[in-house]
Amino acid sequence: MxxxxxxxxxxxxxxxxxxxxxxxxxxxxxxxxxxxxxxxxxxxxDFFIHRHEIFHSEPGQTIEAIPGFYAWMGFLSFVAAVFIGWGLRFLIMRPETYYNPEAGDE
Structure with a gap:
């Protein structure tokens, strides 16, 4: 362009x-x-940074210690927000003439 x-x-x-x-x-x-x-x-x-994990279940078994965990979690959260918004669109969408029913194709 x-x-x-x-x-x-x-x-x-x-x-x-x-x-x-x-x-x-x-x-x-x-x-x-x-x-x-x-x-x-x-x-x-991310492979070289020492992380201080918040959740500790068993020694050596924290999901936050996996390299790239925060990147994948952020990406999947973004994808979930997009899909939730896409579903909400169909749930609360109004017709184009909702505010002005007399308006036709212009």
Whole structure:
């Protein structure tokens, strides 16, 4: 995506105009690789950090001591929140004409 045309520029909120540089493909690819490298680096460091586990069942049997546990727990929690939100959408969704029943297709 290139810079917005004058017609598209009128549709962009003034505060969002400062962030249009993030839509360039080169910037998106660079951000993807930079965040990917940071993620892989933090995952590698997780193997060398001594953790102070909170839950102790039997010696040597704490799930928190597994390298990457917090990353996987955070990811699975995020996935659960998305699926819960997806289910809530169907539960509480209203028709498009809920607030204005007389409105038709415009």
């Amino acid at each position: 290139s810079a917005p045309t004058p017609e598209q520029d009128d549709l962009i909120h003034p505060l969002a105009k400062a962030l249009t540089w993030t839509e360039m493909p080169a910037v998106r690819n660079a951000m993807f690789f930079v965040f990917g490298i940071i993620t892989l680096g933090l995952a590698a460091v």
